Amino acid sequence: MRATPIAVPATLAALLLLAACDSAGGDEDGDGKREGAACSVHEVSIEVGPASIAPAAGDTGEVPVSLTNRGAACTLDGFPEVTLVGAGDSPAVDVPPAEGAEAQKLTLAKGGSASFTVAYERGTPRGGAFDAENLRVRLPGDADRTRSRLFRWSYGPVAGGGQGDHEVSVSAYQRAGD
Structure with missing residues (x-):
């Protein structure tokens, strides 16, 4: 009876395991961006x-x-970060989450979609309203805090709610499409 040395199969198994991992430990999908x-x-x-x-x-x-x-694939974890921006040097208004809204963690595959809604009450300029010119959108967790998109706000002034607050809020992310 002939015995096969155990070192050969063990070495082959170790080589196969090493070949299955990439240099980043198998967490990347080939574009340098970590999954999730x-x-x-x-x-x-x-x-x-x-x-x-x-x-x-x-x-x-x-x-x-x-x-x-x-x-x-990437993750939206938290609320959308939305700011109303006024003309020139006027202060910006950070839009808070809607009362009772709960953030959820969504993973978007390539081509996947999500949405959120900015709800507001229209005001009058003399009633403490904020005359927004732009809507700035940032995504939660984006490593570079300077990254944002700016969109024209053409929906009228946003009512003042007293104590510097304004009648505006943002919903949680919702999965779209399917």
């Missing part, structure tokens, strides 16, 4: 509207924002 990393505004197309515009002071409007991932 935060979505970046440079990898996602963003579209604003069409909106349900508040026609007069005291009315509410909704502005839908949709995102489609153009890159490797």
